[in-house]
Amino acid sequence: MGITIKDIAKIAGVSISTVSLVISGKGYVSQATRRKIQKVINDYNYRPLRSAQQLASNQTGNIGFITSDVHLSRSEAFYSRILLGVELEARNYDYNVLLSTVGEGTNIPKNIPRFLKGRDVDGIIIAGSIPEDLLWYIHDIAIPVVLIDYRLPDLQHDVVMMDNRHGIQQIVQHLTSQGLERIGFIAGSKNHPSIKERFEGYQITMEQFGLGNFARAEKNHFLVMQETSSDIGTEGIASILKNEPALQAVICANDTTAMGCLKELQKRNFRIPQDIAVVGFDDNYYAAISQPTLSSVHVPKIEMGVEGAKLLMDRITNPNKIYQTRTVPVEVVVRESSRVTT
Amino acid sequence: MGITIKDIAKIAGVSISTVSLVISGKGYVSQATRRKIQKVINDYNYRPLRSAQQLASNQTGNIGFITSDVHLSRSEAFYSRILLGVELEARNYDYNVLLSTVGEGTNIPKNIPRFLKGRDVDGIIIAGSIPEDLLWYIHDIAIPVVLIDYRLPDLQHDVVMMDNRHGIQQIVQHLTSQGLERIGFIAGSKNHPSIKERFEGYQITMEQFGLGNFARAEKNHFLVMQETSSDIGTEGIASILKNEPALQAVICANDTTAMGCLKELQKRNFRIPQDIAVVGFDDNYYAAISQPTLSSVHVPKIEMGVEGAKLLMDRITNPNKIYQTRTVPVEVVVRESSRVTT
DNA sequence: ATTTATTATCGAATCGTTTCGATTATTCTT
């Protein structure tokens, strides 16, 4: 079928190994032969066969990307964008990206990505939460791993996170600077590390602004275990308002939740933001076109993927490095839903 | 490093080739030896190394998934869901999925997915539009290809589409059954085959309902080349209303466009659906939670991916089969934005 | 009971690279 390195060598009148050296850029090859060989390669449009390279070099040139099926099909395209970032960066290293989704259920071994069994990848990136025992399984394989927007307290890994605490801090600051003080908090999937950090950020910052009493009162939060959905916002705001009718603002742990919140408030004829200000987190596409437009914290998803890929490449070439956590900066985007003063 | 087929053979006391036969399920192996070998394989948790299999068998066990970067990061997760479907189905065949995005720009050869150059995949799936010359390039490689939600008139391929015409037909029927007759149409990226079919569906059905005159008048459509965005809806409805103030309903070629349309109408204090009914297409997540909730046509995205993967597997094992077009059914979901009568 | 067909097992070639060590050619030291 295809043209092989052997053909190239014969045509160029050199040995196979010299051609290989030219391709990989390793070792010593004289300018003259290098050019000669390169010309033949170009002329015949030759590319080495990956599987042969893989077998001989014991490197696959592939990385695996694992995320849950639910995450991948999320409407906000949050993890899709992270995947995109990974793909973009992997390309710079001439790596392929293999995708595998896993169910939320904890069904090992059916859940185990095929590329792990066949030793098809040099390293993997895990985006978002996956079943804990699967993470342990992967950990035990001793393959380079980078986690994006996820982590387990008792497991050491390279990790990429967004700056959740600082994002919330900016929000609280923005709200209080407008004189709002009774600020509630709503979140789903509270076991997720990002959500946890956002809640902690809320508590810490409120404390700093002298609003610790309000922030500590349980009636002013709504935290549940469910997967992110707009229902959480709907239920959440209802629950808080029941006990705290004088609420002035509410921070939702993400935009989808905020959307549900918005909807419920409108149904009850609250004016937003005059009666209650609402802010989300993530800065979805829909934040910018919802009615009213939603203030949020912009998270650079693609960059998170890029950073993750870089970290992974680093770890693959340098397996004994100390583990790193990389935190990408975020920024509040103020829109109609929280702009009280003009 | 890892355990090899040689080790298994030695431990089981058989030849390498017999072990291979057990793994692949081909040829003749007695019950007794089969069990014996299988036991060793299980005990040692052995998996054949893919790259070695690939090299020896000249099959990769991989499929490539190509989509544009813009499509993948789309907020509606339309193509992410198709990807998910492909992944789910590929798993049933024990195939890996390699992902590559391509820029919208037409920069061959930088745009060429790496897995094509290294002959890393047995076939590829292309979801959504990609630069035309890239499609020609792929066509020339003569590798099995399936297109999902895309096609080129003068290029033969296996194709998966949604039933755009019938979806629109259902919409028009739904609207006219409520007495609405002056129904406009708004779409972006009008060169996309799905959008084209939706527009054709609009024209044909309107004709069937005796509303051909209205549907044929250019002032009642807004068709532009831009990529899908909510701005198209905003501009579109403004444009149509200028020439046709008595508009009763508008069909948007997708939900995102409809969102922009909704927003503009609300800004102008139109009541929806009493003054103007709005429907979208695709049935996004946000269609169900927007204000008002948006009527739309549900498209089973994951199933489209599944169908695509099936078609591709079929073509890989059977390269000379006649080309197929598979059309998945769609269904109107009526919500607040178009429910005039109660 | 011999021939023929079927089932079972194996040895060896093969797939297309990388890489190690050997060999030769060139350049640098003193």
Add this chain to the structure above:
DNA sequence: AAGAATAATCGAAACGATTCGATAATAAAT
């Protein structure tokens, strides 16, 4: 100018599977 260091090239052994053909064992046919 001889020996040492460096640069250039090559041959051959891996890498870990598949697969073809040969051979041996068993079953079926006459």
